[in-house]
Amino acid sequence: MTTKVEVTRQVTATILSMSLLTVMAGAAIAPALGIIKQHFASAPDLLVQLIVSMPALLIIITSLFFRTISNVLRTRSIAIIGLLLYVLAGAGCFFVRDIHVLLAMRALLGVSVGLIMPLSTGLLAYYFPPSELARLMGLSAAMNQMGGVVATLLAGLLATIEWNYAFLVYILGLIALVMVLVWLPDEQLSSHDKQGNAFEPRHLLKFHPSVIGMFLLMLIFFIFPTNFAIIAGQQTSLSPHAITIIMVALDVVAFFVGLAFGRLMKAFRRPIKYFAPVSFLLGYGLYLPGNITCLLLGSALIGVAAGVGVPYLNTIASIKGGKNSATTVMPLLSAALYLGQFISPIVVMPLSSMFGHDDVTAPYKAGVIMSVIFLFQVWATRHFQSLPPE
Numbered sequence: 001m002t003t004k005v006e007v008t009r010q011v012t013a014t015i016l017s018m019s020l021l022t023v024m025a026g027a028a029i030a031p032a033l034g035i036i037k038q039h040f041a042s043a044p045d046l047l048v049q050l051i052v053s054m055p056a057l058l059i060i061i062t063s064l065f066f067r068t069i070s071n072v073l074r075t076r077s078i079a080i081i082g083l084l085l086y087v088l089a090g091a092g093c094f095f096v097r098d099i100h101v102l103l104a105m106r107a108l109l110g111v112s113v114g115l116i117m118p119l120s121t122g123l124l125a126y127y128f129p130p131s132e133l134a135r136l137m138g139l140s141a142a143m144n145q146m147g148g149v150v151a152t153l154l155a156g157l158l159a160t161i162e163w164n165y166a167f168l169v170y171i172l173g174l175i176a177l178v179m180v181l182v183w184l185p186d187e188q189l190s191s192h193d194k195q196g197n198a199f200e201p202r203h204l205l206k207f208h209p210s211v212i213g214m215f216l217l218m219l220i221f222f223i224f225p226t227n228f229a230i231i232a233g234q235q236t237s238l239s240p241h242a243i244t245i246i247m248v249a250l251d252v253v254a255f256f257v258g259l260a261f262g263r264l265m266k267a268f269r270r271p272i273k274y275f276a277p278v279s280f281l282l283g284y285g286l287y288l289p290g291n292i293t294c295l296l297l298g299s300a301l302i303g304v305a306a307g308v309g310v311p312y313l314n315t316i317a318s319i320k321g322g323k324n325s326a327t328t329v330m331p332l333l334s335a336a337l338y339l340g341q342f343i344s345p346i347v348v349m350p351l352s353s354m355f356g357h358d359d360v361t362a363p364y365k366a367g368v369i370m371s372v373i374f375l376f377q378v379w380a381t382r383h384f385q386s387l388p389p390e
Contacts, residue, residue, distance in 0.1 A: 008127075010179075010182075010183040011127060011183055011184065011185065012124075012127075012136070013179065013183075014176070014179040014180055014182075014183045014184050015119070015120060015123045015124060015127075015140075015184075016120075016139055016140060016143045017143075017175060017176040017179050018079065018083075018116050018117075018119060018120040018176050018180075019120045019121075019139075019140040019141075019143040019144045019147070020143045020144070020146065020147035020150075020172070020176070021083075021086060021113070021116060021147060021172065021173055021176055022113050022116060022117045022120060022144060022147070023144045023145070023147050023148040023151070024090075024147055024148065024151040024169065024170070024172075025055040025056070025059065025109055025110060025113045026052045026053060026055050026056060026341070027148050027151065027152060027225075028148075028151035028152060028154075028155045028166070028169050028170070029051060029052055029155060029166055029167070030052055030152065030225070031152055031155055031156035031159065031166075031244075032155050032156060032158075032159035032163060032166035033048070033049075033051065033052060035159045035160075035163045035166075036048065036051060036159075036163045036166070038163070039163045040099050043099045047099055047100075047103065048099075050103055050106075051099075051102065051103065051106055053342055054103055054106040054107050054110060055106050055107070055109045055110035055113060056110065056338040056339075056341055056342040057107075057110060057342065058107045058108075058109075058110025058111050058114060059110045059111075059113045059114045059117065059334065059335070059338045060114075060334075060335045060338050060339050060342070061110075061114070062110065062111045062113075062114020062115060063114045063117065063118060063331040063332070063334040063335040063338075064331065064332075064335055065114075066114065066115070066118050066326075066327065066330075066331035066334075067327045067328070067331060069115070070189045070326065070327045071327075074186045074187060074188050074189075075119060075123065075184065075185070075186060075187045075188075075189060075326075076180065076184050076185070076186035076187075077186070078115050078119060079115075079116065079119055079180045079184055080177070080180060080181065081115060082112045082113075082114075082115030082116040082119075083112070083116065083173050083176055083177040083180060084112075084177065085108060085109075085111060085112035085115070086109065086112035086113065086116065086170060086173040087170055087171060087173040087174055087177065088108075089105045089106070089108035089109040089111075089112060089170075090105075090109050090112075090167060090169075090170025090171075090173065091167055091168055091169075091170040091171050092105055092167075093105045093106070093164065093167035093170075094164045094165065094167045094168055095164075096164070109170070114334065117330075117334040118326050118327075118330040118331045118334055119326055120140060121137065121140055121314050121318065121325075121326075121330050121333070122189075122318070122324075122325045122326020122327070122330035123187075123326055124136045124137065124140065124318065125318035125319075125321065125322070125323060125324075125325040125326070125330075126187065126189070126323050126324065126325070126326060130318075130319045133315050133318055133319060134261060134262045134265040134266075134311070134315045135261070135262030135265075136262075137261065137311035137312075137314040137315045137318065138258045138259060138260070138261025138262050138264075138265075138311040139258065139259065139261075140258075140311065140314070141254070141258035141261065141307065141310045141311040141314070142254075142255045142256070142257075142258030142259045142261075142307075143258075144258075144310070145251050145252075145254045145255040145258060145306070145307070146251075146255050148251050149248055149251045149252060149255070150172075151169050151172070152248065152251075153248070154169050155167075155169045189324055189326050189327045206320065206384070207317055207320060207321070207328075207329045207332060208381075208384075209316075209377075209381035209384040210313045210316050210317040210320075210329065210333065210384075211317075211329075211332050211333060211336045212336070212377060212381075213309075213313050213374075213377060213378065213381075214310075214313050214333050214336040214337050214340065215336040215337075215339060215340045216340065216370070216373065216374040216377060217276060217305075217306075217309045217310065217313065217337075217340065217374070218336070218337050218338075218339075218340025218341050218344065219340040219343070219344050219347060219370060220280050220305075220344075220367055220370045220371055220374060221280075221302065221305065221306055221309075221340075221344075222340065222341050222344035222345075223284070223344060223348055223363050223364070223366065223367045223370075224247075224250070224299075224302055225247065226344065226345055226348075226363075227348075227363040227364070228243070228246075228247060228299075229243050229244075229247065231287075231360050231361065231363070231364070232246070232295060234360050235290035235295075235360065235361075236290065236291075236292055236295065238292065246295065246296065246299050247299075249299065249300075249303075250299045250300070250302060250303040250306075251303070252303070253299075253300050253303030253304060253307065254303040254304070254306040254307035255307070256307070257303065257304050257306075257307025257308055258307045258310075258311055261307070261308065261311045261312075264308065265312075265315070272308065272312060273312065273378055273382065274375065274378060274379075275304065275305070275308040275309070275312075276305045276306075276308050276309030276312065276374070276378075277305075277371055277372075277374040277375035277377075277378055278371075278375065279301045279302065279304045279305035279308070280301075280302060280305045280367065280370075280371040280374065281368060281371035281372065281375065282298075282301050283297075283298040283299070283300075283301035283302040283304075283305065283367075284298065284302070284364045284365075284367035284368045284371060285298075285364075285368055286298035286301065287361065287364040287367075288361050288364055288365070290361070310337075313333065314330075314333065317329045317330070317333055318330070347370075348363050348366045348367075348370075351366035351369060351370070352365070352366045354366075
């Protein structure tokens with residue numbers, strides 16, 4: 001007979017396995033985009049760029065409908081449908097040769113992640129008490145980062161065979177699917193708050209600091225992956241290979257910070273809310289001189305910001321949302337996360353233009369400005385974004 005401890009470990013591992021997959025929606029294909037662009041040379045640049053960003057749009061839309069979906073389907077059914085769609089739509093692009101069909105498949109991939117992502121964090125709040133959430137949200141964020149590292153490296157390697165081989169990385173979703181089929185309990189999530197009251201849209205206002213915080217966090221973070229390789233190549237003599245290693249190392253830093261997040265939360269319970277905005281501020285500030293030492297230190301600090309910021313906001317929101325966070329606040333956080341990713345270049349471009357078109361570090365200066373705004377937002381909502389006393 002399986003003991004309760006073994007069941008808990010199995011359920012936890014199953015939920016965390018879904019966290020490994022969510023970041024792969026767009027990031028996994030990014031290294032292969034140059035090769036994909038060569039294959040679709042006759043297609044407009046916008047369509048090629050949408051291959052990476054299309055999933056984010058559908059993740060946002062699906063997340064907003066997650067509460068309605070969870071009223072109809074139980075957790076196991078949602079996870080199975082999401083993971084099946086993830087594998088079929090993701091790896092199915094291997095067989096596609098028309099860019100419009102490819103974009104449709106990428107849209108379906110976004111729907112799948114919109115189903116999986118709220119469960120990957122919300123079920124932790126459902127199964128575990130608030131005292132364990134900081135550690136588990138840190139593990140979830142760490143798995144997310146590790147998924148990005150593994151998928152990015154694997155997709156880049158597969159793309160060297162042929163452009164469409166990069167999409168085979170989504171077969172990794174089968175691991176999580178098997179775990180869900182074997183171990184995930186079949187729960188019916190309700191749309192009630194932790195006091196048992198029926199959840200209404202107006203109740204979402206109490207989560208606005210976490211939702212806005214997640215939006216700002218991703219808005220600022222994505223200045224790095226969209227600009228670092230280009231700017232570092234202009235600032236230094238680093239090879240593209242060395243620049244790639246620095247970018248992957250940032251994800252590794254975020255991974256280890258996520259693993260240690262539970263202990264960090266205990267050691268810095270009050271000031272930890274400021275870690276992400278301050279780390280962003282210092283990180284982008286260190287990028288400005290352009291020497292290699294500053295680039296390394298700045299990248300490490302941005303990794304710290306990502307490794308602390310995401311699990312902190314998830315922990316705060318899940319404690320406030322209670323047992324049914326998966327149907328209340330977590331879909332909103334998922335939508336905010338991907339909205340920040342999607343519009344980051346749109347916001348950064350006009351801010352960067354303030355410093356002139358000849359300033360290669362202008363996006364980093366925009367990052368400094370946005371980090372100050374993020375820091376003010378955290379300070380202004382400090383009472384809302386604090387953990388309850390132990």
